[in-house]
Amino acid sequence: MIQRLLCIVALALLVGGCATTRVVTISTKPADATISIDGVTRGRGPITETFTFSSAEQTHRVVASRMGYKDTPVTLNRDYRRQDLLIELKPLTRVIHITVAPVPAIISVDGKPITSEPVSAVSKELEFTVDSKNQWITHTITAERPNYDPAVQTVSWTDRDPSYTLLLQAKKKNLNITTEPPGADVLIDYEKLGVSPVRGAAVEFPVDPASNEFIPRKLRAEKPGYMPGEITISWDSGRTDYHxxxxxxxxxxxxVTDxxxxxxKIDGHEIPSDRSGAAFATLQFPPVNEKAELKTYTCTVSKKTADSEWEPQSFTIGWENxxxxxxxxxxxxxxxPVKLLMPxxxxxDDGWEVVPEWVDTIAMKDVTEPERPSPQQLTRLAKGTQIGSLAVSPDGSRLVFAVLSASPDAGTGRTAARSEFCSQLLLINTDGSGGASILTDGKSLDLMPWYSPRGDQILFSSNRSARKLQVHAISADGAPGITRLTTGDTNDLWPTxxxxxxxxxxxxxxxxxxxxxxxxxxQLGTIFQTDLxxxxxTQPRVSPRNDAIIFAAVNEKTGKRDIFRVRDSGGVPQNLTNTPDADECDPSWxxxxxKIVFASDRATADGRNNYDIWMLDLSNAQGPAHEPVQITANAxxxxxxxxxxxxxxxxxxSNRGGQWQIWNIAVK
Incomplete structure (x- = not known):
C-alpha cells in the first residue's frame, strides 16, 4: 500500500515538472477595452496574467472588446515568450453604396474625393467608431459638380440602410427685381414671381447636362398698356439685382396712297415720303388712361394738283396688333367750286342800284357730255375770268360777251366803290379762230350785249353815262362812238x-x-314807253319774226323763275315751262x-339742282309747246x-373744267 502511494506521488512530481508558465501583461489600444481570457471577462487592461501551458498544443484565448471596434482575439501558446501583449482594436467597417442624381458628380467622404471623375454610383468601405463619450463618429459624403449646389449627407453606423442617394440641386439665388414703370407682373420663364418691385424671390438656375453650362432664363415684365420687357439672366456670378x-x-x-x-398728316403734322411715294413714320402708343387704352392718331390723306383734287380721307391709327x-x-x-360774279x-331807300354779287357754283372736272358729242371750247380765257351774258351776230360769225371784275369781298356786306365793279365787252369768232378783240374800255359797267337785226350795232346796258344802267349802242366793228338809247330815271337792262x-x-x-x-x-327815236x-x-328777247317776246318771270310763291311768251304788243303772257320747283332763265330764240333755248336747274346732279341747257320747240305757233329737251347734262x-x-x-x-369759258354744242 505504501509502495503504491509512493508511485503516485512520484508520477505527480514527474508530471508537474513538465508544465510551462508565462506571465504576460495585457494592454489594449484603445486602453479602455474590456479583456476576456478564455471566455472570462477580466476587465480593462493592463492586466498581468500567468498562463500555464501543460503541453505544446495548449493555448489561451485573449479577446479585447470595445464599443465601436471589432472584437480582437489573440491566441497564446507556450511559444509566446514576451512579457507584454498590446492588442490594437480596429474600428468597425461597412460598405456603403452611393448613388448620385440627376447627373454624375465627384464623390467625397469627409472632404476627400473617392472618385477622380464624375460618377453616377460608387461603393466604399468606411470605418465606424465612437468618440470618448461613446458617441458614434459619423462620416459626411458629398457629391459635387460645377454649377450645382453640393449634395451632402451624413452616414452613421446606426443607419439601417447602407445605400445613399445624393440629389444635386440647381443653384438658387434670391432676386431683387425692379421695373420701369413699377407695378408690372414679373415672370421667370412665364411663371409669375410677383409684382414689381420684387424682393428676395428665390429662383433656381438649372444646368444643361450636356454642356454643364447654366440654362439661361427669361426674366419678363408685363403691364397692361406697355410692351413687355424681357431680358435673359443666368447665374451671372451670383448677381441678384436686375432691372x-x-x-x-x-x-x-x-x-401707301392711290x-x-x-x-x-398725322395729328396735323405732315410726314415724309420715300422714293416710292409712300409716307412713313415711327409712332409710339403709350397708355392714356387707367384702363390702359393706348394712344391713337388721326391720319389725314389729301392731294391737290393744279388740275385735280381728291377728297381728303381721315382715319384712326391705333396699335392694331x-x-x-x-x-x-x-x-x-x-x-x-367756281365763283361766279353777277350784277x-x-x-x-335811294332806289335801285346794281351791285356785284359772288355766287358759288359747282363745276365738273370732266368737260364731256354723257350722251352726246362733247362740246367745243371756244375761249381760252385766263383762270378766274368772269364772263357775263353773250350774243351771236345775225350772220353767225361773231360772238360778243361781257367780262366782269370786282374785288373779291364785293357783295359780302361791303359797299363796293363804283370803280371796283366794272366790265368790258369782247368779241370772238364763232369758229374759235383768232383771239378776243376788245370792244369797250372796261372803265364802266357794260353788260348784257345784244346784236341789232342787221348786225351792224351791239346794244348793251351801261352806267358809263349816268349812275343808273341805261341802254347804249356801239358799232359792231368797234368804230368810235357810243349812242345812249335810253335816258330815263330807271335802270335799263337786257336790251333787244x-x-x-x-x-x-x-x-x-x-x-x-x-x-x-x-x-x-x-319806238326808237321816241320817248314813249309801253309796259308790255x-x-x-326779266331778260326779254324779241322773236326774229318780230311777233313775240320771251322772258323770265318769278313765281311769287316759290321764288323760282319760269319762261314766258307774250305778244310783241303786250298782253297776257303764256307760261312755256310751268315748273314751280325749278328755276329757268336766259331764254333765247x-x-x-x-325754238328757244334756256337754262334750267330742273335736273339734279349728285343730289343738287344744276343749271343745264334745255331746248323747247315752239313750232306750234301760239298753242302748247312741246316738252323741253335737255341739251347739256355734264353737271x-x-x-x-x-x-x-x-x-x-x-x-x-359754262364753268366745266373749273373755270368760266364759252362753249358750243350740237343740238341736232
Whole structure:
C-alpha cells in the first residue's frame, strides 16, 4: 500500500515538472477595452496574467472588446515568450453604396474625393467608431459638380440602410427685381414671381447636362398698356439685382396712297415720303388712361394738283396688333367750286342800284357730255375770268360777251366803290379762230350785249353815262362812238331790238317806285314807253319774226323763275315751262323763231339742282309747246345759251373744267 502511494506521488512530481508558465501583461489600444481570457471577462487592461501551458498544443484565448471596434482575439501558446501583449482594436467597417442624381458628380467622404471623375454610383468601405463619450463618429459624403449646389449627407453606423442617394440641386439665388414703370407682373420663364418691385424671390438656375453650362432664363415684365420687357439672366456670378424696362408700343408705319404722292398728316403734322411715294413714320402708343387704352392718331390723306383734287380721307391709327402698312385710295373730286360774279339789282331807300354779287357754283372736272358729242371750247380765257351774258351776230360769225371784275369781298356786306365793279365787252369768232378783240374800255359797267337785226350795232346796258344802267349802242366793228338809247330815271337792262321798219327797243326796266322788274318797249327815236305785261319780267328777247317776246318771270310763291311768251304788243303772257320747283332763265330764240333755248336747274346732279341747257320747240305757233329737251347734262353750271345761225348748235357759258369759258354744242 505504501509502495503504491509512493508511485503516485512520484508520477505527480514527474508530471508537474513538465508544465510551462508565462506571465504576460495585457494592454489594449484603445486602453479602455474590456479583456476576456478564455471566455472570462477580466476587465480593462493592463492586466498581468500567468498562463500555464501543460503541453505544446495548449493555448489561451485573449479577446479585447470595445464599443465601436471589432472584437480582437489573440491566441497564446507556450511559444509566446514576451512579457507584454498590446492588442490594437480596429474600428468597425461597412460598405456603403452611393448613388448620385440627376447627373454624375465627384464623390467625397469627409472632404476627400473617392472618385477622380464624375460618377453616377460608387461603393466604399468606411470605418465606424465612437468618440470618448461613446458617441458614434459619423462620416459626411458629398457629391459635387460645377454649377450645382453640393449634395451632402451624413452616414452613421446606426443607419439601417447602407445605400445613399445624393440629389444635386440647381443653384438658387434670391432676386431683387425692379421695373420701369413699377407695378408690372414679373415672370421667370412665364411663371409669375410677383409684382414689381420684387424682393428676395428665390429662383433656381438649372444646368444643361450636356454642356454643364447654366440654362439661361427669361426674366419678363408685363403691364397692361406697355410692351413687355424681357431680358435673359443666368447665374451671372451670383448677381441678384436686375432691372427691366417695359417698352412703349412702337411701330414703323407705311402709308401707301392711290394716287401716290398724297400729303399725309398725322395729328396735323405732315410726314415724309420715300422714293416710292409712300409716307412713313415711327409712332409710339403709350397708355392714356387707367384702363390702359393706348394712344391713337388721326391720319389725314389729301392731294391737290393744279388740275385735280381728291377728297381728303381721315382715319384712326391705333396699335392694331402692330399693323404697319396702310393703303388709302382717294376718291377724285370730279367737281370744282367756281365763283361766279353777277350784277345784282338791289333796292334801297335811294332806289335801285346794281351791285356785284359772288355766287358759288359747282363745276365738273370732266368737260364731256354723257350722251352726246362733247362740246367745243371756244375761249381760252385766263383762270378766274368772269364772263357775263353773250350774243351771236345775225350772220353767225361773231360772238360778243361781257367780262366782269370786282374785288373779291364785293357783295359780302361791303359797299363796293363804283370803280371796283366794272366790265368790258369782247368779241370772238364763232369758229374759235383768232383771239378776243376788245370792244369797250372796261372803265364802266357794260353788260348784257345784244346784236341789232342787221348786225351792224351791239346794244348793251351801261352806267358809263349816268349812275343808273341805261341802254347804249356801239358799232359792231368797234368804230368810235357810243349812242345812249335810253335816258330815263330807271335802270335799263337786257336790251333787244326788232327789225320792223321802225325798230322797237325792248328791255327790262327797274323802276325806283316799284319792287318788281318791268318789261318796256319803246319806238326808237321816241320817248314813249309801253309796259308790255302786268306780270313784269326779266331778260326779254324779241322773236326774229318780230311777233313775240320771251322772258323770265318769278313765281311769287316759290321764288323760282319760269319762261314766258307774250305778244310783241303786250298782253297776257303764256307760261312755256310751268315748273314751280325749278328755276329757268336766259331764254333765247333760234334764227327762225321756231325754238328757244334756256337754262334750267330742273335736273339734279349728285343730289343738287344744276343749271343745264334745255331746248323747247315752239313750232306750234301760239298753242302748247312741246316738252323741253335737255341739251347739256355734264353737271357743271351751264347757262346763257344762244343759237348759232343754222340752229344746229348752241353757244353757252359754262364753268366745266373749273373755270368760266364759252362753249358750243350740237343740238341736232
Amino acid at each position: 427691366v424696362d417695359l417698352g412703349v408700343y412702337t411701330k414703323d408705319i407705311r402709308i 394716287p401716290p404722292g398724297a400729303v399725309v 402692330g399693323r404697319t402698312e396702310y393703303r388709302v385710295t382717294l376718291k377724285e373730286i370730279l367737281t370744282r 345784282n339789282m338791289r333796292r334801297s 331790238i326788232d327789225s320792223d321798219p321802225k325798230p322797237r327797243l325792248f328791255y327790262q326796266a327797274m323802276v325806283d317806285t316799284r319792287a318788281d322788274p318791268r318789261l318796256y318797249m319803246t 305785261t302786268t306780270l313784269g319780267g 333760234s334764227r327762225d323763231g321756231s 357743271s353750271h351751264d347757262d346763257c345759251p344762244v343759237f348759232d345761225l343754222s340752229g344746229s348748235s348752241v353757244f353757252f357759258r
